[in-house]
Amino acid sequence: MRMEHTPGQLLSAMRAKNPLVQNITNFVAMNIAANVMLAAGASPAMVHTKEEAGEFARIAAALTINIGTLSPDFLAGMKEAAKAAGEAGKPWVLDPVAHFATAYRRAAVAELVEFRPAVIRGNASEIMALLGERSSGQGVDSGDSVTAAEGAATALAGRNACVVAVTGEVDFVTDGRRSVRIAGGSALMPRVTALGCSLTCLVGAFAAAGPQDVFGATVAALAMFAVAGEEAAVEAKGPGSFSPLFLDRLAALTPEMLDAKARVVAA
Template identity: 75%
Template sequence: MEVDPVHSNNPALAVTPGQLLEAMRAKNPLVQNITNFVAMNIAANVMLAVGASPAMVHSAEESAEFAAIASALTVNIGTISPDFLAGMKQAARAAGENGKPWVLDPVAHFATSYRRAAVAEMLALKPTVIRGNASEIIALAGERSGGQGVDAGDSIASAELAAGTLAKRHGCVVAVTGEHDFVTDGKRSAHVIGGSAWMPKVTALGCALTGVVGAFVATAPEQPFDATLAALSVFAAAGEKAGKDAGGPGSFAVRFLDELARLTPIELDASDRVVPA
């Protein structure tokens, strides 16, 4: 589904996040998510709240067949195992063969040799979007990062050059997420402002964001840069609203799901969160 461009005062955008949110909810895209055990429940709930249709299908015996019928695929290596990796490769290969976009989340890929080898195999299958924290993106570009496990030890600003390198090398969109977000396709770049300090205190919200990126890229597969910015804008807007009255990470998590469901396209565009880099 290609979304027609609209007139925008923002030179970073061909279509607005609000327009893409409206289109995504109308399509209710079926997104296959091969994600980690910690993230499955929250990722599914987040995607349902925002308006997508999640499916957690990971086994090699069916992942390729399912990828062929889904609108998009997301792959998260958080709790990777040989069985999961086999399903990931089968699904990504099928997505490519069937012209379906897919998103790679290289969780802590630098931590072990097994993870590094697995990510190299997945990169060879040409993801549409790579989403990670600053340390993951820096290390993925072959540079030294300050990451520790799944936690980032580097700033977003320090990862921008690495993100551009990755985008050009693999012909994809790269999203660096954290205290604010940075997105580039190697030619265009933009920041997304918003969110809440409570977000890093709720496990697997980053993993859930990968699923939301998949839903938006499924809606506008010919416009992955704009689709990724829209997904990040939705998260930033809902997170900011949920954080205003939250008393802690528990109440924030509940409020965040509610705000995702309540967010309107007009409200999203009025917040003007995308800043050209």
């Protein structure tokens, strides 16, 4: 399958734009997510309160929403921002963290989906549950394989006219018509808190640089993460040393290197 743009082309475009991305993410993720975006070449802003979230979403080039540490105040800001992003024609990304765990989280995600995200990124259990299928997730951890969620992801993408990314050992990205798998990364990545949340923010940065090719932008973000993770793991002695090495690899990755090392295949 031929992509409209290569991951390297989209990385080059993202860095040239240095997009301002509004990230309404969880307390655990704010620091690492901001560092990931800065290392990759984007400009993060963690603006979340209702009083300014909507106004800021009109200024930012893209928005990402992560419900990890959900609260009424956070949810109010999320809804204002998602509404404003849609009205301004800005792409936004939804990360429905453990949305199946409680009735409050399920209701919150149902409300947010109505604002039509351009991308939904989650683990296999989150994506399966979002379509209404039975999943084996426990808290924020997936109990299902990416392969098991591919059908649900394709159906969810078609139903919501968006891109769906299922991340795991081998990632899966689909817009309901086209699908790819992305290999790479490291087994150390799930042992560093909030890297998945950071990936959601990075998807927003790539979407900001390529709003006409959100599918390609999502693939490029996941490919960049996979390549940087694989390279960082070569020198890492554990999760503690992996984290700074990962940031270094993100910063050092060139568009040419990304195109040469990304393992993206049609599904």
